[in-house]
Amino acid sequence: MEPDTKESPFPAGWETLPREEIRRRQWERLKARLEWIVSHSSFYGRKFEQHVLNPSDLRGWKEFRERVPLTCKDEIRQERERLRDPYGGLLCVDPEEIACLSRTGGTTGVPSVYGLTARDLRVLGGLVARIWHQIGGRRGDSVACATMGTWNAFARGLLEGLRQASMSVYHFAMPLPGEEVFPIEVLPRWLPIQGFYLSGRPLLQITERYGAALRELLPELRYLLTAGQRLSPALREALQELWGARLYEAYPFTDAALPTATCPAQADGFHVPEDAFLVEVIDPEGGEEITESGQVGEFVVTSLMMEGTPLIRFRTGDLGYAKTEPCPCGRTSMRMVLLERSDHSVLVGQRRVFASEVEDVIYRIPELLFAPYYLIKSAQQPQHELILRIGCPEEKRKRPERLLESVVSRLREKLGVEARVQLVGKEDERVLVGYKRTKVIPESDLGQKGRKR
Helix, strand or coil: CCCCCCCCCCCCHHHHCCHHHHHHHHHHHHHHHHHHHHHHCHHHHHHHHHCCCCHHHCCCHHHHHHHCCCECHHHHHHHHHHHCCCCCCCCCCCHHHEEEEEECCCCCCCCCEEEEEHHHHHHHHHHHHHHHHHCCCCCCCEEEEEECCCCCHHHHHHHHHHHHCCCEEEEEECCCCCCCHHHHHHHHHCCCCCEEEEEHHHHHHHHHHHCCHHHHHCCCCCEEEEECCCCCHHHHHHHHHHHCCEEEEECCECCCCECCEECCCCCCCEECCCCCEEEEEECCCCCCECHHHCCCEEEEEEECCCCCCCCCCEEEEEEEEEECCCCCCCCCCCEEEEEEEHHHEEEECCEEEEHHHHHHHHCCCHHHCCCCEEEEECCCCCECCEEEEEECCHHHHHCCHHHHHHHHHHHHHHHCCCEEEEEECCCCCCCEECCEECCEEEHHHCCCCCCCC
C-alpha cells in the first residue's frame, strides 16, 4: 500500500526509498554535518578533541558507532553552568541568527534551552506538516490547535506545520479555564472542524467535561492528535469512542526538536523523518548500538539538518525498539516503538513495570476510566510490591473494598505483580504537574505538598 500523497504539498521522497538508499543518503549527510558541527560548536569541538577524533577520518557506520561519543543531558547542563552560557556550548551560528529560544519541560530537572534559527523553524514546520498529512490532514482542512504557549519546539512546529500544509488553524491556549468553549461549542456551528490537537492533560479534562456530546458538537472531526505522554490502549480506545475520530499520538523529542507521530497503519509505531534525524537504539547499560536487533534499548538522536544548537548521539532516556521493515502504510522509514521513559517505571522484583501498563489495567475498570493515578517508587530498587494511588471522588472512597480488590486482582493477572492500592482525593496535588500527569513519585517526596521539580 502506497502512502496517500493526494493533495499533499510534500513529495514522498525519503519516506518510500529502499532502506539501503536511505542509509546511503544518511551517511553522506551525516559526514557533512559532523564536520560542520564540530567546527562550529565549542562543546562538540572540545568533546571530539578529547576523543582524538576528526569526523573526516570516519570510514563507515561501524567506526561511527564505535568512535563517536554519546552525549548526555547532564554534560550540557554542566557546560551551561560552567560557561554561564544558555546553550551549553552547542551554538553553531552567530547569536543574532537565533530566531527564537525553546526549552524542555523540566520534568527531569532544570529545563534545557535550545536555539532555533529561521531555517530551523522552516525545517521543523516542514516535518510537522508531514505529520499532519500522515494522520489524515489535507489542504484546506480546519484544525483547532491548543498549546500552552510556544515555549517548546514542538508547539512552534505545530503551528508552522499547519501553515506550510495550507490548513486553517484556530489556535487557543489550554488549560486556561473556558478556552475550549469557543472551538467546541461555537466555532463548529459555522465552520467544519476536521482536526484537533490537545496535549495529554487538557485532552482528558475536555473529554471528562463533554463526554459523548463531543460527537455531536464536532460532527466533521476526522483526526485527533495528542502529545506529552504515552497513551495506553485502554485510554486510546475510550477517547476515540467519545470523540468519534481516530486518535494519533505525537512524541516530540524536545531536546533535539525531533517530531514524530504514530502511523495510521500501526498504532504502536512512530515514523522517523530520516532525512533530518539519525535515530539509533543502544544498550542503556553498555552503550552498544542494537538498532537492527529489535531489542529494547534507549533511543539516541543525531541532528542532520538543524543548525542552531544541533545534537550528536544524544541520549534521550526514552526506551523502546526500532522497526526497519517496510510498514503496511507503504513507508520505508524507521518506526520507533516507544515503551515509555525509564523514569515512568518502577522495578518490582525482576519486572520493570511501566505506568502505561498500569493505566491499561485500571482504565478497563469503568469506575476508574480517566482517573488520575501515580506509582510510588521506593528508595530501594527493586521493591517487593507495586504501590499505586488512584484519585477518586469521595463517594467511591466510602466503600472501596470491591473496587480495590478488582484493581489488585487485575494487576496480578495482567502484570504478574502484587500491588498495594490506595484511593486518594482528586485534589491531591501530586496527581498533576504542569501540562503532564505525574506518573511516578519517589517515596522521599510523599511528605511534601507537591512533587519536587
